[in-house]
Amino acid sequence: MKAAPEAQKRLLDLAELDTTLDRLAHRRRTLPELAEIDERSKQYARLVTQVIEAETEAGDLAREQAKAESDVDAVRTRAERDQKRLDSGAVTSPRDLASLQSEIASLHKRQGDLEEVVLEIMERREAADTKVTDLIAQREQVKAELAAAEERRDAALAEIEKEVAEVQGRRATVAGDIPADLLKLYEKLREQYGIGAAMLRGGRCQGCKVALSIAEMNAIKAAPHDEVLRCEECRRILVRTAESGL
Template identity: 70%
Template sequence: MKAAPGAQKRLLDLAGLDAALDRLAHRRRTLPEIAEIAELTTRLGRLATQIIAAETEAKDLARDQSKAESDVDAVRARADRDRKRLDSGQVSSPRDLTSLQSEIASLQRRQDDLEEVVLEIMERREAADAKTAALVAERDEVTASRDAAADRRDAGYSEIDKDADGTGRKRDALAAEIPGDLLALYTKLREQSGVGAAHLQAGRCQGCRTSLPIAELNRIRTTAPDEVVRCEECRRILVRTPESGL
């Protein structure tokens, strides 16, 4: 393939713009906020599970407390009825009187036990409610942090996209000045190795950093300036300039 030396030199500028676009794309993919948002999102998922568990525990305890309080009320009501019978003097038989007094004492013990159960459940419920509140507060804090990270990420995207847009326009304008066949070869090589053209500088390919053998340099030295030469090692287009050491 043949191409004017000036057109070949433009490939170095094109490669520089492509490298800049690659760096911008890499920067966009690796913004620190992306990893931060992912970590915070994972934390929010764990917190959501923990909040559901804590809320479920609190609801179960509220139901247990309600049942225990109902049991206390039932025992208290029965004991009150027995006391009224006892105080009314309706029970005259010593045997029935003893039995009634025994039942009242038994009901009092039962009430005391049930009230202890209610108190224990209340304490556990308060702990569950406090845990839920703490988890919800943590969730809100993490959500705010994630939102802030998303704002920073989007600002980073905007800045990078603006730079990429400007660089891309320069790249398109430059590519339009390069002959189609040379540009097609450059594009093909770029797709294969990431870099389509490299500077031959001081006898060294700046693409693969390989110093060319003397015989190869002598061959290139005798090659016509408009002949497109390639690096034998990496197969990239070698662009010759006064700094090539030929």
């Protein structure tokens, strides 16, 4: 393949711009905000689940407390009713009086036991409510951190896209200076090797960093200036410049 030396040198400009685009693509993929967002999203999902579980536990305890308090009220009401019967003097039989007094004593004991149960449930419920409050605070904190990370990510991506658009514009201009057949070869090699063209500098290919042999350098010296050369090692287009050492 033949191409003017100036057109071949433009391949180096194109390769530099493509390297910049590759670097921007890598930067886009590896933004620190992406890892932070992933971690914060997982934290938020865990906390959402934990809040639901804690709220369920607190709700169960609230219902349990209401049931226990209802039991206390029922026993208290019954004890008060029996006490009124006892105090009214309506029960005169010694046997009935003894039975009523025994029942009242049993009800008071039962009431005391139930009130202890209520206190125990209240303590558990207070701890559960505190846990809910703490988890909600953590969830909202992580949510705020997630939103902030997403905002930073969006700003970083917008800046990258702006730079990509500018580089792509410059690339289009450079590509317009390169013959179609040479550009096609470059694009094919770039797809295969990541870099389609490299400078020959000081007798060394800057693509694979391999030093050329004396025979290879002599062959390059003898080649016409418009001959498109390839590195024997990496097969990239080898561009001759004043720094080639020829």
